[in-house]
Amino acid sequence: MNMTDLVDAMQVGSSTAKKKRFDDLLPAEIHRVSAVDLLLEILTDLKEAEFWKFKWFLQLTQLQQALPQVPWSALQFSNRTQLVSMMWTTCGDRCLALAQEVLMDLDKSDLVEKLPLVTSSAKGKLSLMDFWPELKQKVKDMESVIKKLLEVLEDLTIQDVTDIRNALSWDSSVCPYLSLYWRLQGMNADLQETVLLLVQTFSQRPVDKMEELLSRMQRPDLEFALITSTGKKHVVGKRKSALMQKVATMAAVKTLLLETFNRLNLNEFQQFRRFLQLTVSLEEFPHTRTWSPAEIQNRTDLVTVMVEEEGVGSVERTRSIFRVMNRADLLQMLPGSSAGRKEETSTEMDHSGSGSVEQDSSSWTKVDPELDGASPDQDPTYSLQSAAGHFECSVSGLRWVCREKVGFRYRFCSWDGHMERMESRGFRPAGPLLDISVLTGKVMEVQLPHWVCTDDVPESLKNFAVLHVNDYGDVLEKATRVTKTHVGLADPVFSLRGALIHLKNLFCPPRISCNTLMYYQPKTSYLKMRVYLIPPDPALKQLVHSRESSKGYEEIMKPRPDKPLKTGCGFSLQATVETARIQPPEITLRHDSQDPNFYEVFIENPEENFNLELLQTHSEKVWFCEIRKDDHPKAGSTEATGCSTETVTVKKEEEHFVDKHRETLIQRVRNIGPVLDGLLQKKVLLEETYDRIRSLLTSESQLREIFSCLRAADDCKDIFLSILQEKEPYLIADLQRKC
Numbered sequence: 001m002n003m004t005d006l007v008d009a010m011q012v013g014s015s016t017a018k019k020k021r022f023d024d025l026l027p028a029e030i031h032r033v034s035a036v037d038l039l040l041e042i043l044t045d046l047k048e049a050e051f052w053k054f055k056w057f058l059q060l061t062q063l064q065q066a067l068p069q070v071p072w073s074a075l076q077f078s079n080r081t082q083l084v085s086m087m088w089t090t091c092g093d094r095c096l097a098l099a100q101e102v103l104m105d106l107d108k109s110d111l112v113e114k115l116p117l118v119t120s121s122a123k124g125k126l127s128l129m130d131f132w133p134e135l136k137q138k139v140k141d142m143e144s145v146i147k148k149l150l151e152v153l154e155d156l157t158i159q160d161v162t163d164i165r166n167a168l169s170w171d172s173s174v175c176p177y178l179s180l181y182w183r184l185q186g187m188n189a190d191l192q193e194t195v196l197l198l199v200q201t202f203s204q205r206p207v208d209k210m211e212e213l214l215s216r217m218q219r220p221d222l223e224f225a226l227i228t229s230t231g232k233k234h235v236v237g238k239r240k241s242a243l244m245q246k247v248a249t250m251a252a253v254k255t256l257l258l259e260t261f262n263r264l265n266l267n268e269f270q271q272f273r274r275f276l277q278l279t280v281s282l283e284e285f286p287h288t289r290t291w292s293p294a295e296i297q298n299r300t301d302l303v304t305v306m307v308e309e310e311g312v313g314s315v316e317r318t319r320s321i322f323r324v325m326n327r328a329d330l331l332q333m334l335p336g337s338s339a340g341r342k343e344e345t346s347t348e349m350d351h352s353g354s355g356s357v358e359q360d361s362s363s364w365t366k367v368d369p370e371l372d373g374a375s376p377d378q379d380p381t382y383s384l385q386s387a388a389g390h391f392e393c394s395v396s397g398l399r400w401v402c403r404e405k406v407g408f409r410y411r412f413c414s415w416d417g418h419m420e421r422m423e424s425r426g427f428r429p430a431g432p433l434l435d436i437s438v439l440t441g442k443v444m445e446v447q448l449p450h451w452v453c454t455d456d457v458p459e460s461l462k463n464f465a466v467l468h469v470n471d472y473g474d475v476l477e478k479a480t481r482v483t484k485t486h487v488g489l490a491d492p493v494f495s496l497r498g499a500l501i502h503l504k505n506l507f508c509p510p511r512i513s514c515n516t517l518m519y520y521q522p523k524t525s526y527l528k529m530r531v532y533l534i535p536p537d538p539a540l541k542q543l544v545h546s547r548e549s550s551k552g553y554e555e556i557m558k559p560r561p562d563k564p565l566k567t568g569c570g571f572s573l574q575a576t577v578e579t580a581r582i583q584p585p586e587i588t589l590r591h592d593s594q595d596p597n598f599y600e601v602f603i604e605n606p607e608e609n610f611n612l613e614l615l616q617t618h619s620e621k622v623w624f625c626e627i628r629k630d631d632h633p634k635a636g637s638t639e640a641t642g643c644s645t646e647t648v649t650v651k652k653e654e655e656h657f658v659d660k661h662r663e664t665l666i667q668r669v670r671n672i673g674p675v676l677d678g679l680l681q682k683k684v685l686l687e688e689t690y691d692r693i694r695s696l697l698t699s700e701s702q703l704r705e706i707f708s709c710l711r712a713a714d715d716c717k718d719i720f721l722s723i724l725q726e727k728e729p730y731l732i733a734d735l736q737r738k739c
Helices: 003-011 016-018 025-045 048-064 079-105 134-153 158-169 182-188 191-201 208-218 218-225 239-262 266-279 299-310 313-324 341-348 418-424 538-550 645-653 664-669 670-682 688-693 699-708 713-727 729-738
Strands: 365-367 384-386 389-391 398-402 407-412 428-429 434-439 443-449 464-470 473-478 488-489 498-504 515-520 528-532 554-556 570-575 579-585 599-604 610-616 619-629
Touching: 003 079, 025 079, 025 428, 048 079, 048 239, 079 239, 134 191, 134 218, 134 239, 158 182, 158 208, 191 239, 191 473, 208 218, 239 299, 239 313, 266 299, 266 313, 266 670, 299 313, 299 670, 313 515, 365 384, 365 619, 384 389, 407 538, 418 428, 443 498, 464 488, 488 498, 515 538, 515 699, 528 538, 538 554, 554 729, 570 579, 570 599, 664 729, 670 699, 670 713, 699 713, 713 729
Parallel strands: 365 389
Antiparallel strands: 384 407, 389 398, 398 443, 407 434, 428 498, 434 498, 443 488, 464 473, 464 498, 515 528, 515 554, 528 599, 570 610, 579 599, 610 619
């Protein structure tokens, strides 16, 4: 019969009888009965419209504070007794603090005074944004939308507000399980409450929805004002602002959840609904339910119902289903469990104030990545897998900490396109730029390698940052730790990531680790070399290597400088041979992402070994290496200008290069995919042979099968060698030097 007043009156009349039985109760039971009685007494003092608002504000507050939520289907038509019972069931003794928060949103300070003083620790001031960093910006965006709508509609008459409320109450596009009629009419919603409910319900397009309502009301003046709104700051009271943030939080949660649902194709979405139907049980939700996942076909409606019914539990439930569906990519878009999350983070990592304490390198387990097959036009991509623990990639130096099995891939990217924007903000690249994608599991902490000497950087945590490139642009995040070799970030969201340093706060440019890259031109009677001095940036090194290889230059492998060198300073290169000519006389050490400068060394007919020496301008020698004749076997003598037909004939009669180094190639070549692709393209392998070799489990077995196919044809071996020279240039160059 919905005669809530009579039920509440009977409950209040029996409160005296309840108090007489306190002597028969345990202390915990006495606390429960006292809290229930007190809450019931306070709710009885609320008018019917205020009681409707109390239930709505309670729903919003439970979500914002990441508390278990009473389903709206049970909350909507509950009487005061039922509501108090559900509050105690879901929140226990925190229900008093919760009621105090809601009453403050209602501006019922007289009723707040009836509650006992609740300490700040009991109130549980953690919000959902503490566990979901991506939510913060979405909430701000939603708050801006609310203020824009209120600004445009602030001069409406009472009749205008009534018309909007009525139009919204009977809107046919609202999810049938969540009719707005009872909330809007039951609490006689004013302008702000109507706007808040509209934003909460139509979180994906609140402004469009308001334009639609105004059009139906034939109010083109307000439509135009809404479209041309300048977005000026709308002044609201403190409590009203708090309520806006709660509504914005619910709308933002719906938006972010829907973004994950939109990543599912139709079949995957149907699979999600089936799993959801299986996980939703009456035992979990003892309150009356008025909806079923199987009956909701629309993604937007499903998200709306899940959040309205379960609050933060909808996020946890979505995570559990994505886990079953093996959608690790979508798991990365959602926060982990809110319970104990901050405690886990703090115990996993030591965030020292100085950020100067480095974990012993022996505690990091080295992991060798797998090189994914890629075409020559694409950057190589590396894949990694690990169990729980502390790990370091042997190629990139990337470190990560995880509590479960994880799998991810990464590739090195150029700083080009980002450097100019970073420099305008006072930052410079301090390490390689990595594009990281986590495929399975959760990474608790990532440590990105950097090349800066931290001895030159006071207050490292303050002066280092991490670049995060997302769909909205460049974001600079504070590092959670800085060691001599790495910059750490807790609970990372992965995308393009790279370490940065803030140079404006430093008295002088820092020193950095450096690489020296050397190339020579083969088939010349003289020695022509190019020498690069660059930071140890793999993407930059790949750029240099590709550029020089395309021009026919071959690499000379030599050790890099052992000590860090000062950025912004000039360095000169000298050779201990009188006939050497070197240009330019000086190069300034900097990070040029697309066009790094180099020294050109020219020596006619070099007959002896000599040294190359690097000197800091007006200072000491900082690096040297010895260049021997076998470092440039194809240059520096008249024989290097070409090969006669007779020489070629002799070589043809000798054992082929790939046969001579068969065992070494089998053991050391790992990037088999591109090699197979090249052999298929050159028609050395047939399609069925290609498929058979691809199906073999190890690279060794794949290479042995390739050799068996090449056994009788030197022309095919020549093609195989040319492909290896392109795909494995370092290995082939090393074997050629040993010939």
